[in-house]
Amino acid sequence: MALTPARTMPGVLELLPLDQIAFQRMLDTIRRNYERFGFLPIETPVIEYSDVLLTKTGGETERQVYFVQSTGALNAGKVDEGMPELALRFDLTVPLARYVAEHERDLSFPFRRYQMQRVYRGERAQRGRFREFYQCDIDVIGKDALSVRYDAEIPAVIYSVFRELAIGPFTIHLNNRKLMRGYFESLGIADSEQQMLVLREVDKLDKRGADYVRETLTGEAFGLPAEVAAKILAFVQVRSTSLQDALGKLDALGQGPEAMEQGRAELKEVLRLIHAFGVPETHYALNLSIARGLDYYTGTVYETTLNEHPQIGSICSGGRYENLASQYTRSQLPGVGISIGLTRLYWQLRDAGLINTAASTVDVLVTQMDEAQLPAYLALAGELRHAGIATEVVLEGGKLGKQFKYADRAGIRFVIVLGEDELAKGVVTVKDLRREDQFEVPRSELIKTLRVELEQAAVMG
């Protein structure tokens, strides 16, 4: 029989088990922190009705959607009659909107949900671009209104998550779309379309430099006065170094129109509350260049960067929006939320050498020295498992050396040998493959000993 080459499509991240364990640990850490802040889990189907999924979008997103057809639909020749009925979700925000609208009467508001699932985008195949990736989202959704205080809780969650992920120092950058909008208005750029175009140019600051951006803004396309361009550049380059500095820099912007005053007041309250939430001043900053999805966010916006790896870009972004689900319900549902794109983050961290293959989830391998003693090995393994210690037993005999080699290759740290001698003496020999050490321990103390070792390893990483 001819073989079919075993392969997956480009743009998916499939991991070997020890890498999968490292990835799973990150997912677990994020989930634990989301739960600690009182967010509730939901999961939604990967497949949604196309008309539900594509109400708001257009442009880029729609071009990247994966449509789904059952064999039945294909056979019935239904594929050419316009848009297929079903599609894969491309983010978790649209499904959240649909979920909240659909279950509105069964939910308590403010509705605090987390959702950690995969999403799908038909990206062009390219290094570091994923067609299937995890998003880990939290959102707080209010009914009719939602206090700006919730905008301050989000950075507290971000801080908690990334501190525990332990991937190096990071900064949560904050801005406010109203402040931005108001400031642009004060410079005579009142049209939101034009604001967007200007911001798109400003976004090129890092890559192209200030001169390039200044020339574009004062050039033919925009025709802004040099003075206005200079003010814009000065505005978007505002960064704070402490809470006091942030409040001072916000004041120094001078008086402005209503939107600007509102944005400033919100930002000040949020900055102060973040402090009350216990986030150290070293970990958050005012950054007036942050804009994010211009047609979606309406107030506070966030980005998070790793101080020592700016090239990775934002690792956690989001903001405040006016109305989550206007396409599905007449209820006013303001909200605030963030998303961590974990697949990309994991891939980049691994690429940068910041995360390694994990130790195995298997704590102990019970070797098979003597086939006749298999029941004794199984009984021992049963005791260990009962104590919560993940244990594998060698069921197929063979040389001990080969069994050790297997454990080593599989990343299992502790190997137990139980031979005639040990059985007679009521002891167990434990080989610690990481420390390249071995010791004898009375059978009755094995669990206690291993627990201490494993707890130490968990703390030490």
Place this chain on the structure above:
Amino acid sequence: MALTPARTMPGVLELLPLDQIAFQRMLDTIRRNYERFGFLPIETPVIEYSDVLLTKTGGETERQVYFVQSTGALNAGKVDEGMPELALRFDLTVPLARYVAEHERDLSFPFRRYQMQRVYRGERAQRGRFREFYQCDIDVIGKDALSVRYDAEIPAVIYSVFRELAIGPFTIHLNNRKLMRGYFESLGIADSEQQMLVLREVDKLDKRGADYVRETLTGEAFGLPAEVAAKILAFVQVRSTSLQDALGKLDALGQGPEAMEQGRAELKEVLRLIHAFGVPETHYALNLSIARGLDYYTGTVYETTLNEHPQIGSICSGGRYENLASQYTRSQLPGVGISIGLTRLYWQLRDAGLINTAASTVDVLVTQMDEAQLPAYLALAGELRHAGIATEVVLEGGKLGKQFKYADRAGIRFVIVLGEDELAKGVVTVKDLRREDQFEVPRSELIKTLRVELEQAAVMG
């Protein structure tokens, strides 16, 4: 703007948060037990190449596949040129085969993997039929050979999982395809095709009764002698009540051809070893009617049923197969595994009233009695979270009564009140909404007190 009705397609199970928590607890329990037995996690992409996915199958499965097309492919008019390039996985076994073949050189054998992900089948819409559902699989894959002892480990895992899921008494039923095949040969039914047809009739025993099956077997279609039909019916009705009984009943089948002797020897070894693995005799039994996927399994086969809910059918099935990935690699990869279809199981258990909505993952709600004290509330919440206690803070003020009502509706058990009195006295008032009780506790002892309560609740369920 006209609203789009917020809805999902039939055949998906979308849960409200407290149900999602109950579901998540089951997933966690299964995963914990899989890990305890030394299985390693993998995840594979939901989308696979169609030619990879559909090498072996045909018939039913192929008719139920969901094909996937990116917008680009649709626009390019590629949809009518035969089978689309991509499809959603319909189980976790084919992706496992592809994974092992693709990563063979990077894996250690025996390769013990668990995988808990969703799969997709374009089923007709019908109550209790799911188009998207979780499978929770384990498999042990050998290179060239795999001892039959691994067949005995699987029931030990099943026992461990379902004991901890605590959904009532259950029985793991065992049979062996070689024993079956050999016995049929001894009755003159040597052709495997015909064996399959006979077994398909025998499968109707529960629904149609013995008379109906006997008539069919002796009737025109099969033309078997009455004596042979009687033997077949007697064989498939064999059940054991203990290990000794099982061994005795296997011996009582009498001598048979080689396949039968091999199957009998395997079953005996497996039954004895399951005992050595510590599975109580009350929880496993010989059941010679179990056949399972006849073209796939070649040795031991398993089904698991809830003693008090036989109508639910098998809640965990699987078996031994000769060669996992012959369509992708020339390596011989024998294996043994099982699958739990958790979405269906959860749905049925809930339907039967065996599982309820869970308590919230949120342990504590810190109320807002006095807006000016918000920093104190945030500090308290920070302490609780630091101690691992999931805590939500009311950030938007309002009447205390309304805040209590929110907690009650959201399934949060403990509500903390910190007013002027409490702050002055250095205490905290804790309302226990489940016990409808409230008590004061010194601030310094709050965490200890809550931990004791929460641990008790976790143990008591």
